Amino acid sequence: xxxxxxxxxxxxxxxxxxxxxxxxxxxxxxxxxxxxxxxxxxxxxxxxxxxxxxxxxxxxxxxxxxxxxxxxxxxxxxxxxxxxxxxxxxxxxxxxxxxxxxxxxxxxxxxxxxxxxxxxxxxxxxxxxxxxxxxxxxxxxxxxxxxxxxxxxxxxxxxxxxxxxxxxxxxxxxxxxxxxxxxxxxxxxxxxxxxxxxxxxxxxxxxxxxxxxxxxxxxxxxxxxxxxxxxxxxxxxxxxxxxxxxxxxxxxxxxxxxxxxxxxxxxxxxxxxxxxxxxxxxxxxxxxxxxxxxxxxxxxxxxxxxxxxxxxxxxxx
Amino acid sequence: xxxxxxxxxxxxxxxxxxxxxxxxxxxxxxxxxxxxxxxxxxxxxxxxxxxxxxxxxxxxxxxxxxxxxxxxxxxxxxxxxxxxxxxxxxxxxxxxxxxxxxxxxxxxxxxxxxxxxxxxxxxxxxxxxxxxxxxxxxxxxxxxxxxxxxxxxxxxxxxxxxxxxxxxxxxxxxxxxxxxxxxxxxxxxxxxxxxxxxxxxxxxxxxxxxxxxxxxxxxxxxxxxxxxxxxxxxxxxxxxxxxxxxxxxxxxxxxxxxxxxxxxxxxxxxxxxxxxxxxxxxxxxxxxxxxxxxxxxxxxxxxxxxxxxx
Numbered sequence: 134x135x136x137x138x139x140x141x142x143x144x145x146x147x148x149x150x151x152x153x154x155x156x157x158x159x160x161x162x163x164x165x166x167x168x169x170x171x172x173x174x175x176x177x178x179x180x181x182x183x184x185x186x187x188x189x190x191x192x193x194x195x196x197x198x199x200x201x202x203x204x205x206x207x208x209x210x211x212x213x214x215x216x217x218x219x220x221x222x223x224x225x226x227x228x229x230x231x232x233x234x235x236x237x238x239x240x241x242x243x244x245x246x247x248x249x250x251x252x253x254x255x256x257x258x259x260x261x262x263x264x265x266x267x268x269x270x271x272x273x274x275x276x277x278x279x280x281x282x283x284x285x286x287x288x289x290x291x292x293x294x295x296x297x298x299x300x301x302x303x304x305x306x307x308x309x310x311x312x313x314x315x316x317x318x319x320x321x322x323x324x325x326x327x328x329x330x331x332x333x334x335x336x337x338x339x340x341x342x343x344x345x346x347x348x349x350x351x352x353x354x355x356x357x358x359x360x361x362x363x364x365x366x367x368x369x370x371x372x373x374x375x376x377x378x379x380x381x382x383x384x385x386x387x388x389x390x391x392x393x394x395x396x397x398x399x400x401x402x403x404x405x406x407x408x409x410x411x412x413x414x415x416x417x418x419x420x421x422x423x424x425x426x427x428x429x430x431x432x433x434x435x436x437x438x439x440x441x442x443x444x445x446x447x448x449x450x
Numbered sequence: 451x452x453x454x455x456x457x458x459x460x461x462x463x464x465x466x467x468x469x470x471x472x473x474x475x476x477x478x479x480x481x482x483x484x485x486x487x488x489x490x491x492x493x494x495x496x497x498x499x500x501x502x503x504x505x506x507x508x509x510x511x512x513x514x515x516x517x518x519x520x521x522x523x524x525x526x527x528x529x530x531x532x533x534x535x536x537x538x539x540x541x542x543x544x545x546x547x548x549x550x551x552x553x554x555x556x557x558x559x560x561x562x563x564x565x566x567x568x569x570x571x572x573x574x575x576x577x578x579x580x581x582x583x584x585x586x587x588x589x590x591x592x593x594x595x596x597x598x599x600x601x602x603x604x605x606x607x608x609x610x611x612x613x614x615x616x617x618x619x620x621x622x623x624x625x626x627x628x629x630x631x632x633x634x635x636x637x638x639x640x641x642x643x644x645x646x647x648x649x650x651x652x653x654x655x656x657x658x659x660x661x662x663x664x665x666x667x668x669x670x671x672x673x674x675x676x677x678x679x680x681x682x683x684x685x686x687x688x689x690x691x692x693x694x695x696x697x698x699x700x701x702x703x704x705x706x707x708x709x710x711x712x713x714x715x716x717x718x719x720x721x722x723x724x725x726x727x728x729x730x731x732x733x734x735x736x737x738x739x740x741x742x743x744x745x746x747x748x749x750x751x752x753x754x755x756x757x758x759x760x
Binding site: 144148151152156159161162163164272273275276277278279280281284285287288292384387388392396407410411418422425426429430 | 737743
């Protein structure tokens with residue numbers, strides 16, 4: 134077990150290292166460089182001064198060398214300065230992550246509950262009317278473009294009905310708990326609706342599989358009530374593959390979070406990365422992307438470990 | 451009755467596997483319905499050519515005196531914020547979105563096919579390396595990565611300035627970057643199938659009689675993984691259409707004035723109070739396309755799985 138965990142951690146670190154180089158190189162391929170941006174805000178900089186500045190900042194050095202310098206300072210905790218926000222990148226990551234966590238965790242819980250309910254309901258009579266309706270809804274959830282769903286939510290619930298605010302995380306001058314919750318309703322619902330579809334299909338498929346097993350027949354034969362058979366005997370066994378898939382879907386959830394945050398103007402990781410790329414804020418984009426990758430890799434690691442822990446039949450060697 | 455006739459249910463003598471699959475598919479109502487919907491969507495997109503020719507509509511002709519016109523005889527769905535005809539832009543945008551979906555899936559699918567079949571067939575170090583790489587790709591937050599890839603300055607890669615800013619570059623760029631990112635599902639599928647097929651006796655016999663790896667892959671392995679791949683391809687098209695729309699919407703995909711269903715929504719959020727209809731149509735078309743593609747995939751899976759009964 135310890136060996137397995139160690140091996141997975143080492144693997145995760147290697148992937149992270151490789152990704153840091155890939156992302157570093159990609160960011161370098163974005164239009165312009167920091168000196169170009171300086172020139173744009175002050176066109177009087179002479180070409181030789183610009184060349185000199187590039188030299189001072191090491192922008193004339195080969196890619197590998199620049200990456201090495203960046204890696205060393207990143208490892209010592211210096212992620213550089215955000216150009217657009219004029220503060221150290223490190224100070225921006227945590228508040229943004231906290232904001233994203235609020236959105237992700239609430240919508241994740243909501244969609245897990247919804248998908249368990251719907252999936253179990255559908256699995257009880259595969260091919261029936263209830264199953265057909267739930268499957269249709271699940272397909273709709275998988276197929277809807279998240280940003281358009283957000284647009285439609287804004288159109289209906291903010292523009293037409295005025296039930297919820299269209300953007301932001303709090304009203305200026307208010308900011309109480311109630312106000313914050315009201316601002317979270319639409320982003321959370323949008324993200325939850327978009328993720329519930331896929332989850333429901335997994336729960337349904339897994340439940341149908343388990344309900345065919347002998348253990349279910351045995352439980353019925355021993356006189357267990359239908360509720361007990363479904364919720365205790367079948368559900369526990371159906372849970373194992375579902376939990377793994379849900380934990381592995383963090384990357385997909387993050388995609389959704391980027392879009393919902395951008396659409397509803399929530400200052401989380403996703404919107405931060407998007408704005409940083411749009412605004413040529415190289416340090417912030419690089420660190421944000423790596424941070425998102427790290428969190429995704431960690432959640433995958435957790436999924437692997439949870440799998441072994443939930444199912445004693447699987448040995449992790 | 452002969453034994454063969456009994457096997458076929460006694461109806462007719464010989465039915466090919468593909469005929470059987472087609473029969474099973476026809477009984478899958480959602481699958482059939484989505485096939486029809488998709489055919490209609492393709493017709494809708496192609497209708498842009500006669501519309502342009504006979505009604506004299508130009509998808510890029512702006513007319514600032516008729517912005518946000520309501521539906522009329524000359525503009526059936528009205529006009530957008532630059533006075534362009536909404537219907538013709540939806541049609542041309544459909545061509546772009548569907549073409550990107552098919553091409554990116556095709557290219558990414560070929561990459562996945564090659565990676566998967568090589569990993570599965572040769573095994574060992576190559577397999578370990580390719581699969582760790584695939585796992586790494588699967589673990590990544592794809593959308594931010596796609597945005598970075600979409601933001602890349604092509605001139606820094608050695609392309610000429612004229613090409614980097616042309617419409618063709620925008621079109622091919624989005625196809626290539628989606629293909630770079632979305633090949634992993636097919637690679638894994640093909641690898642798993644290859645692993646099981648390469649140990650079969652007929653493959654061993656072929657190898658024993660001197661068949662090289664390329665021949666074995668092409669003649670024995672690929673035909674046997676065809677059905678799961680068709681299903682995976684179909685589902686990938688849906689995902690790619692979504693990726694295209696998101697990237698174009700965020701401004702990193704198809705660049706206006708060339709319309710795509712995604713970039714027609716660029717200004718939708720600011721204009722949502724002025725022209726809510728403009729926010730509805732393109733998204734609805736994306737939604738219908740992707741849902742139909744997904745149901746088609748479901749129907750195909752059903753038809754290709756000999757164990758499924760309905």
